[in-house]
Amino acid sequence: MGPKLASLLAVLAAVYLAVAATAVDDAPLPRLPHQDIPAVFAFGDSTLDTGNNNVLPTMVRADHAPYGREFPGGAPTGRFSDGKLLTDYLVEVLGIKELLPAYRSGAANLTVADLSTGVCFASAGSGLDDATATNAGVATFGSQLADFKQLLGKIGARKAGEVVKKSVFLVSAATNDMMMNYYMLPSGRSKYTLEQYHDLLIGNLRSYIQAMYDLGARRMLVAGLPPVGCLPLQLTMAELQQPPRPQGCIAEQNAAAECYNAKLQRMLAEFQAGSPGARAVYADIYSPLKDMVDHPDKYGFVEASKGCCGTGLLEMGPLCTDMVPTCATPSKYMFWDSVHPTQATYRAVAEHFERTNIIRFDN
Template sequence: MASPTTHFILVHIFTILVATSHAWKPKFSSILVFGDSTVDPGNNNFIETLFKGNHFPYGRDFPGHVPTGRFSNGKLVTDFIASLLDIKDTVPPYLDPNLSDHELLTGVSFASGGSGLDDLTTVASGVIPVSKQIEHFREYVEKIKCIVGKEEAQKILGRALVIISAGTNDFSFNFYDIPTRKYEFDIDGYQDFLQNRLQIFIKELYDLGCRKIAVAGLPPIGCIPLQITAKFKNPKDRKCIEQENLDSELYNKKLERLLLHVQATLPGCRVVYTDIYNPLANLVNQPEKFGFEVTKRGCCGSGIVEAGPLCNELTPTCEESSKFVFWDSVHPTEAAYKYIAKYMEAEVLPKFVNSNSSEIYL
């Protein structure tokens, strides 16, 4: 039988271990999301555009089996992150006219499927560019000021987790598939153009009170099934497009350096680079290691062209979506998003905790 002293030491050690295991977890007041279809929970439902995910089979595995406007079979990365942080189970679209005060105060998404940092990206689709999303955010700020007052609203904004995920559509629509911007920029110049737009956007968020910002890099664009389809006509030749992936890697390296510079110019702000490339590349290159089987096509239809309106109630889907990295020809499955969220939990969220002490940024 352990002595009282030994018992006290064991209890003390256990207490320290428990505290340490949770010490990384920062406290956020809410979650605010900007970007494209990877983080749009349904804003496109409320605008005039054909690019919507508010019909079956989208939402097949979402709670209640309802299509919400999310371009996936279930939840998005941001939904999982909000749940992991005990903020809310899912992140609603800002444009939903029926949002409660509680929903507004705990966070919303301003993202729009098909969006980009370049305004040219959204001209044909009519979706909401990132530059317009900041206007909606200004409206949002005024709304929460009316709910809780100016001082409390500023506290909420300062403690909110902001997630930005945009850029993929800019390259897909404007540079690779429809090379409009190639007449103005080489790949290096277009990357710089987009990151300049992003830097301006982050400054605008900062000026409105945001202080904790996670910015996603590009995924391996060359592994998106639709990009593979555009490159390889023969199904037997399907493989990731190496040059597009190299372009994504170069963009991400530049972005990491840029965000360090941006953080240094914004006092009291934490701006964190969020690696999306490697976790998604892991699933594509070593699917069996993570419980996946199919990587070169989506679950919906043939999986090589169907997305948005082409993935619909008349389109057959695979039986086990959890075995597929992609749900349609563009967007990952809920299973892939869940893996990316767990990766962010381990590698990104801890960076919002003060590295010099156990103090949490509030």
């Protein structure tokens, strides 16, 4: 075989592998066996927000390029990723619909049928502590619940009664509280010890899921904290405070996340025991994400310590724009920006949820 032919075959092989990888990334996830789940309603922060901040006067927005680069159509939607979020994959896996629309930014165009099969109320930058959302100029958790009450009025009492009790109420919050309001701001640490702040957040969350229960919700899926100490932005902040950049993750912050998650699991068990008909399920996102950091090659990643956007160390939101370069293949990166995962990561988490059966609500 001549050198030119060998080179041509190598190029063709590379193209084939790239196309094959793309096909796998875009392939539909296998659907779970039929479950009587008519809708998913999502509350929390940017890990779930499918575009609600697009209509808010805040800098915490992702309705600009290069966000949405791998999303169907290639346009930014307000999702803090290169493509889909966990919320989108969950409604796909459950066989409800392909994408979970944002309530606020899509309110004018959402039909009763759209509303009845689920929407997202989450707001990027929000948390369980109102101060977190207020500082960021985004929707508090309480205002997200107010939006849900408004939705119930739109679909009508009879329809609401049928839908709400069988729907999944997905919650993911507290990461911003810890990152932005506790670790980053001295005022947070001066007011509370770590344990006290965890207790405050868990107490607030308990009140919020009680409010959902009082409105008819019976199936709650509540995510814990991720390995906060592995987020590229946290590593950058640690380096700025005390060089050099930490090798690996910040052990103290990960230990704190595990402590919070243990308290969350106890609270959910107590809530379920005292709430007739309720299923309050803990969604472990810490374990799969930590495994991706520790074993990126297992998931097809070549980079798990920095994001695809810009340097990957600091850029997110208004700093991640089409003025900065991005990596060639986001699916090879665990993180899209310095905080938020790529579509490939969210897909892997959704697959983890499938394998561990946490999104089965058979009762």
